[in-house]
Amino acid sequence: MSTAAVNSRELAHPDRAEIRLEGVLHALSDPMRLRIVRDLAAAEQELACATFELPVSKSTTTHHFRVLRESGVIQQAYRGTAKMSELRRADLEELFPGLLEVILEAAELQAGRG
């Protein structure tokens, strides 16, 4: 696929008003997706999908990113051939105050318990 074709591909994002709590919770209910979100939160900037080394296939990784994007948890954009992702922190905080933070803390606590 050419760069032009990649750049012109449409990435669907819900508007803020379309983001549903149930969808966000579903997106975060998978260990891989929760890990992606924790990494993005720690990075505090957009990251290329390719930087995530998850113990699953490339197509599964792509699926997880799509679920996160379509639920409104992350925003994705192409920069050249790289697909970059970042958390929609402001949108989530506006809709569901404290939710992302408390889930990140819970994930941290759980990871600490092993």
Next chain:
Amino acid sequence: MSTAAVNSRELAHPDRAEIRLEGVLHALSDPMRLRIVRDLAAAEQELACATFELPVSKSTTTHHFRVLRESGVIQQAYRGTAKMSELRRADLEELFPGLLEVILEAAELQAGRG
């Protein structure tokens, strides 16, 4: 089924240490289950499953309660022939501080937006 048979039926609950964040988020990611949890939170006491009038079949309702129980969100017990449910608030608060509260608030906000 006799009352004795009902009373002797085993209801599986995870120990507190077995409750996983991903499982709790998954349990709360369904509109019907979120509604059950909001009703239980508002009641601040155990409620009979039969008191929930959900717009789904009885078997679907039973399924939702089982998902909530097996993920550690609710505790269920038979009192005579009634199956009673209540939130495991203390266990969830101990494991994931603030999580249940912030999700209940988010659900409230979302319901208010219609």
